[in-house]
Amino acid sequence: MTIELITFDLDNTLWESHQVLLRATRETNAWIVEHVPGYTSLSTERLTELNDTLRRERPEILHDVSEFRLAFMERCFQAVGVPVSDARRLSQAAFAVFIHWRCQVEPYPEAEQLLAELSSSYQLASITNGNSDVTKTSISEYFSFNVSAENAGAAKPSVKIFRRALELAGVSEPARAIHVGDSLREDIDGAVNAGMKSVWLDHEGTPIENNATVVVHELTDIGSAICSLDTST
Numbered sequence: 586m587t588i589e590l591i592t593f594d595l596d597n598t599l600w601e602s603h604q605v606l607l608r609a610t611r612e613t614n615a616w617i618v619e620h621v622p623g624y625t626s627l628s629t630e631r632l633t634e635l636n637d638t639l640r641r642e643r644p645e646i647l648h649d650v651s652e653f654r655l656a657f658m659e660r661c662f663q664a665v666g667v668p669v670s671d672a673r674r675l676s677q678a679a680f681a682v683f684i685h686w687r688c689q690v691e692p693y694p695e696a697e698q699l700l701a702e703l704s705s706s707y708q709l710a711s712i713t714n715g716n717s718d719v720t721k722t723s724i725s726e727y728f729s730f731n732v733s734a735e736n737a738g739a740a741k742p743s744v745k746i747f748r749r750a751l752e753l754a755g756v757s758e759p760a761r762a763i764h765v766g767d768s769l770r771e772d773i774d775g776a777v778n779a780g781m782k783s784v785w786l787d788h789e790g791t792p793i794e795n796n797a798t799v800v801v802h803e804l805t806d807i808g809s810a811i812c813s814l815d816t817s818t
């Protein structure tokens with residue numbers, strides 16, 4: 586079957602995100618400690634409780650990690666006595682610190698060549714649940730468009746976010762699209778449910794049953810995996 590679209594997950598598929606997230610969180614916390622008096626008096630238990638309450642009370646923002654983070658910080662600041670109006674302003678300023686560091690991602694060295702090669706034959710797009718900005722990276726030029734959980738109104742593994750990508754690409758037959766990602770639940774099960782083919786980038790070599798169409802262990806194996814799925818080549 587001819588493949589018309591390849592979609593890529595971003596975090597831990599095209600770049601490492603764990604260290605980036607740790608740093609973003611550390612820098613944001615340092616900013617908050619400096620600007621929100623009393624913030625350090627919040628215990629881990631109290632933070633967990635505030636987080637759980639927010640999840641329960643605002644299920645409509647769970648897919649949107651940016652909006653959730655903003656709302657969570659706002660509640661934390663109010664919990665230590667910051668007036669409502671100041672809490673919103675401070676949470677937005679703290680979020681600006683977070684997103685600055687969150688976007689300091691470095692694509693894996695092999696990513697650029699892979700995307701350059703694939704983009705000469707296929708339409709490429711990104712599908713992410715995260716809030717890093719691919720348009721600010723060195724690999725931005727290879728993507729026709731980028732879909733985030735925030736703008737799709739749903740996060741992977743929801744079929745909705747994959748359908749949004751198919752729609753933007755003008756692909757009416759989902760089996761003519763391949764999604765590549767590192768998460769079995771979010772990427773592979775999501776893509777399979779949407780009727781797309783999938784390539785699981787399994788960094789660990791996990792011996793586990795899975796629904797992926799093809800499993801690879803290195804980014805450099807993705808090109809041949811896609812070739813094997815495109816019977817028109």
Ligand SMILES: [Mg+2]
Binds near residue numbers: 768
């Ligand atoms: Mg990922």
